[in-house]
Amino acid sequence: MRAVTLHLKTLSALALVAALAGCARNPASVEAASTVKSESTRKAAPDFTLKDADGKMVKLSDYKGKVVLLNFWATWCGPCKIEIPWFKEFETNYKSKGFAVLGVAMDDEGWEAVRPYIQQQQVNYRVLMGTEPVGALYGGVESLPTTFLIDRQGRIAATHIGLVSKSVYVNDLKDLFDAPAGK
Amino acid sequence: MTSKIFSTLLLASSSFLFAQGPNSLGVTPPSEVALKRGVPTPAKIKLKLPPGLHCNTNTPSDEYLIPLKLSFAPTNGLESTGVTYPKGKDETYSFSKKPLNVYSGEFELQASLKAGADAPVGPQVFNGKLRYQACNDTMCFAPKTIDVKIPVVVSN
Numbered sequence: 001m002r003a004v005t006l007h008l009k010t011l012s013a014l015a016l017v018a019a020l021a022g023c024a025r026n027p028a029s030v031e032a033a034s035t036v037k038s039e040s041t042r043k044a045a046p047d048f049t050l051k052d053a054d055g056k057m058v059k060l061s062d063y064k065g066k067v068v069l070l071n072f073w074a075t076w077c078g079p080c081k082i083e084i085p086w087f088k089e090f091e092t093n094y095k096s097k098g099f100a101v102l103g104v105a106m107d108d109e110g111w112e113a114v115r116p117y118i119q120q121q122q123v124n125y126r127v128l129m130g131t132e133p134v135g136a137l138y139g140g141v142e143s144l145p146t147t148f149l150i151d152r153q154g155r156i157a158a159t160h161i162g163l164v165s166k167s168v169y170v171n172d173l174k175d176l177f178d179a180p181a182g183k
Numbered sequence: 184m185t186s187k188i189f190s191t192l193l194l195a196s197s198s199f200l201f202a203q204g205p206n207s208l209g210v211t212p213p214s215e216v217a218l219k220r221g222v223p224t225p226a227k228i229k230l231k232l233p234p235g236l237h238c239n240t241n242t243p244s245d246e247y248l249i250p251l252k253l254s255f256a257p258t259n260g261l262e263s264t265g266v267t268y269p270k271g272k273d274e275t276y277s278f279s280k281k282p283l284n285v286y287s288g289e290f291e292l293q294a295s296l297k298a299g300a301d302a303p304v305g306p307q308v309f310n311g312k313l314r315y316q317a318c319n320d321t322m323c324f325a326p327k328t329i330d331v332k333i334p335v336v337v338s339n
Contacts, residue, residue: 074323076247076248077323078283079318080323143322144324
């Protein structure tokens, strides 16, 4: 419980700093560099079970062995919508490398709001309906987008709060794909 | 005198909102609104977003965006007969190709309040709910609903 509280406080502080800095930041101009943490500092990604758009229960731990891009988003979040085409592209291009995108929608209105949007955008990756407890497991997720890159061992390798450039994701994922499996 | 103390306490509790979280919308309601039974009376509510943040107007540019909305449930003989929202500014952000109609910095809403024939004479508080959703250039915060407490004094 204490660890979760500390994690939440850390993420809230990061969100505040990013919020204050964000107005002057253009994602197109952000320098692309891998932000992947060293393996020794990675922590286990909290497991959860959430429903997908077909009503199927999906567990994060089912994805162990794959690199996972776990993206918290909402239909009302403008910056989140910039990333969706990138994630669709990643899902297509990197699937063969053992990769999956999981979108966790945080809309209060649930599937009523989310389903039409993902159909309209032809989202090709799995979208799950988020809950507050799952958000709390990941630090409260007070701002969107918030994205976690999870390595093949189920550990959080990188965290991105707010919109970052596509090349940051590309470089992070490259690092994770290049890492020897089974470590 | 009692109503002045009452109003001061209410203002103090409202200004506390300024200190809550990076996406807090500061709310300053009028110190007191004199309502004559049956006469609609304007009440100006000042709002302030921290620098770098914006929120959608009451009529956002995209169907998925959450509008700012002030609402009052009729209570104790009081009702709101409408809210006037200022025109927003069309701003372009790095995450949106088309301009978004938004509020930022300081802005003001005007609610029309009315005391009915059955409203008790004297001071009371009319509670409104303000829903909004704020973003900066790279991230958005969860929608919030906050209380807007307007001290009123009803007379015949």
